[in-house]
Amino acid sequence: MNYENILISIEEKVATITIDRPTKLNALNKATISDLSNAVESLSKNDDVRVIVLIGSGEKAFVAGADISEFANYTTVEGAQLAAEGQESLFDFIENLKKPVIAAVNGFALGGGLELAMACHFRVASDNAKMGLPEVTLGLIPGYGGTQRLPQLIGKGRAMEMIMTAAMITAEQAKDYGLVNYVVPQEELLSFTNVIAQKIIKNAPFAIGKAIKAINANFKDGKNGFDTEIKSFGECFGTQDFKEGTAAFLEKRKAEFTGK
Known part of the structure; x- marks a missing residue:
């Protein structure tokens, strides 16, 4: 299958999905969410794939949020539908996938980008990564599971603060909070993540x-x-x-x- 906004490579039973919209800092739009959903579903059925890794193209961003231009004029009904369809087709789908999905967070993971990373089974971050849920600065709240998964990962109080202040945190803060498992230099991110993936692959x-x-x-x-x-x-x-x-x-x- 040909994809518009993602790249896929498979090596040693690890499928790496690269979100490839560098001019938009890999922001999520409908087409990208559809590409990701279709790719993850296809890879889940591929016996040659045992672990999936998500990463953003370039060194600046994993996913720097949602593409605001797509929903700036939405009604309340359209907004609710956007969240419901996105959660079902991608975010919840990843969370409940039988194959492990690891987020390799390289750079900014904001809004829908952090929500995508949180839907993965765990996260490894580069040392330049910054994370946050800035939706309240737009008059919104996180709509792709952020209000649910962030408290589960870091606790209610810290999640309340992050969401209400819209503040970004560093990779080291994210590690201290329990939001990411490891922080490594940018150039080692994929190789380090693949070492973990190979440990998983050895098991049933x-x-x-x-x-x-x-x-x-x-x-x-x-x-x-x-x-x-x-x-x-x-x-x-x-x-x-x-x-x-x-x-x-x-x-x-x-x-x-x-x-x-």
Whole structure:
């Protein structure tokens, strides 16, 4: 499939999606959200891909927000529809994907860009990264899950402050807050992220997917995370990966997982 605003490369079972709108600091518009949604869905079905990494083109920005020109004249109904469609097609879709998605935050991650990074399963930042949710400066609030995911990641008080002040934080502050897992030099960002991805790839894909589901369940209304964990734990016993993993352990060799 040809994409308008993203580039995809696959190497050693890691698919890297590069958001490629450098003249707009990789801002999210409808076409880019559609490209990302279609690409992630396609890669989720590709057996040669075990981990997905998201990054922005260039060194200035991961995603510097949404493309404001697209929705400046929207009505209340159109605004709500924009948020609902974006959350369903991309942000929630990534969060609940069975394959791990890592955000490699290179530069500015603002507004919808930070919301995209937060929808990923975890984040690695370059040392020049800056993050924030500036929507209230436009008379809006975050609409792609920011009011929900930011408190889950950094706590209610800090999330309230970040959203209400619209302030940007540095990569080191983001690490201190628990918003990103690591901060590395810009030139090492992708290689460092790929080292983590390779560690993930060594493990059982089915089990990783179930772990993602169980962890996410703890943050969803009406879901009992412990019940989800128990059910998911049991389902792992019916897989070839479980048989291979236990056999490899007992035979003192490396496991070869297939995801089945």
